[in-house]
Amino acid sequence: MDLSKKSAENVAYMVEKIKEKLKVLNFDAIKPSHFSEEWYDELKDIYEMVMRKNTFSPSEMQAIAEELGNLRKK
Structure with a gap:
């Protein structure tokens, strides 16, 4: 997948x-439709950071969840 192009896909x-990587239990809490392409670069930064790591501390998971929450469409 070519992530250099901003798209809904x-x-x-x-x-x-x-x-998948964070093993989110409440899948409805995070849906692709919650995110706008306006924040694509920020979402991509989070994605790349998450993909680089094998494990996450509870505080890291909390921080990631907060950042994703900040990127959600208002």
């Missing part, structure tokens, strides 16, 4: 991969 892909 890429947003959906990144959100799903972040959810």
